[in-house]
Amino acid sequence: GLLQHDVSQVLLKGTLDSVVEECVSFVGVDINICSETLLRHIAGLNSTRAKNVIEWREKNGPFITREQLKGVKGLGPKSFQQCAGFIRINQEYVRNLSRDQSEVLPPGTVPKAGKKSAKSTSTMASKPNPLDQTCIHPESYDIAMRFLALVGGRSDDIGTEKIQKQINGYIQKEGIEKVAERVKTTVLTLQLIIDGLSQPEGYDMRTEFDKTDFKTNIVCLEDLKVGTILTGKVENATLFGVFVDVGVGKAGLIPMRYITENKLSKEKRRRSLGLGPGERVEVKVISIDIRQSRITLDLLRVL
Template sequence: MAVRAGRRQYEMPLRSELQLCGSVCINIVSEAGASIYSVSPEASKEMPDLDPNLRSAVSIARRVQDPLAELVKIEPKHIGVGMYQHDVSQTLLKATLDSVVEECVSFVGVDINICSEILLRHIAGLNANRAKNIIEWREKNGPFINREQLKEVKGLGPKSFQQCAGFIRFNQEYIKTFCSSKKTELGSHALLTKAGTQGKKKSKPTPCASRQPNPLDQTCIHPESYNIAMRFLSFIGGNASDIGKSDMQTKVNAVIQKEGLEGTAKRLNTTVHTLQLIIDGLTQPEGFDIRTDFDKPDFKRSIVCLEDLSVGTVLTGKVENATPFGVFVDIGVGKAGLIPVRNITEAKLSKVKKRRSLGLGPGERVEVKVLNVDIPRLRITLDLIRVL
């Protein structure tokens, strides 16, 4: 797979590459903000030995793997949020954009043991200092075993813990492997001590020996609701080790079908909303990511630059920007094409995407047909076929 941005200097190498290797696929990735990121303090810290151009390339490639984790490193206004972003209050714009980013990160959740400091800053209840302290704690003490350990982080008080705990995730397999290896090391050390240095005091066990992983930490269930979650597990005859498995879904369905959601909530002395969150957390597979249901990236093979286009070609693309006179769509040739507003009609919009206006929003995937290509002026005119 070759990853390309909208930069013209990448077009010829990729075209030659495709001619030499017909099986190469190209993923269209927006380069918005990559240049700004490449000269930022965060990029210098992450990749101190790389040239800014290479940092940009790395950033663009990472967006294929995990767009959210990479794009949070860039101020939202630098990613391209519209033509008129400079005409509004910059303070209000920043506050609104930051709020949206925080909401997105919270919905997805973060793995506390692999996430970056910048990603942590966008979790509710955390700021730059607390995020930095979490990373320092992790580097000093090793991976977090459970959510309770967050309380040991400097500057992270009860209120901050309450706000952020539900958005922190743990990879249970990784935690179990880590704890097993630590126990093995402890066992070998204890055997050596007993054989060679009898009479000396035994060394204190490491924190891992006294702290156990909690399967509920891999879910969206907040620690405040762990009590209710355990009572619900007992009520359905389930076990915490079965979280995310098909058996758990079967047991939950059987009880809810018999007792009803409201009836079960009353039995557990909780609200229907809390119970539903607990059910979601227990039944979602391990490592569940809300983004799995999102649209997959577009992969292309032959059309990589303006010269490859011809009138009548049908392509898929993503809306890049919307204006009063039309919509610009990234079709993966280094230059966005324009769908004139007269070509956006109600009949071409899907029923589920009907709205008060006929405008298309940034990020929407569309199928388009090329109406005209003006290579000298770098202009592409498109017709909207349908919204995907």
């Protein structure tokens, strides 16, 4: 298939950056484990600010709240406003950190002054906020807490089945438009708040994506037969065809002549290659060359 040096490096970098930025925007970033490279793709951050965030973390220990970002050099109010909604603070990590630090010294013992002590003090000076694990922006925290009180919930309930039931019951009874007026916000903002409060701790939207359903009795090239129907995921698209992972350790090729318009949706027909990496397809085995490890496939439909 096409290799990295076969395409424009400028276009390749631009496309990769765009994909990473889209993932960061939808999934969010755990500020305490992410790399400097990933941080650069968050709105409001650049290479310098990303480096400063890492340096702050190395000097002061893990971030406990989003508010601590305001203490990072070069990260002003505008930058904080832009990046805060994409930053996640893993609450389980914070709880474990608190427990570990409380077990270091016997009760009543005063730690000696030193670099490690200062680091722990700086880290734990801020009180954890359960809202920091959600997609809710700090600007909407007051609205979120008003809504939480309205449905009879507490901050400790965020992400639990209990709060999900309370929210669903209240919204069904009152209507989302009426509730939005009551907490003085828009329906769109309220829906975002509802999602943030309802999603379980550590929620990752990618776990809900469709997964390719490989046949359990077909695991290698020798298991394939001409005419076998398989599902797979597009790995690479080239000018002469599309390579598909069908779960046998070797990608099969759908030649371009088999990717016809009637097998594609109207949206995909407008694209030059029709199919792209990550798309799920149903295919039929046309030929197998075990000696050269080649599989030729026919596209049946896009899933």
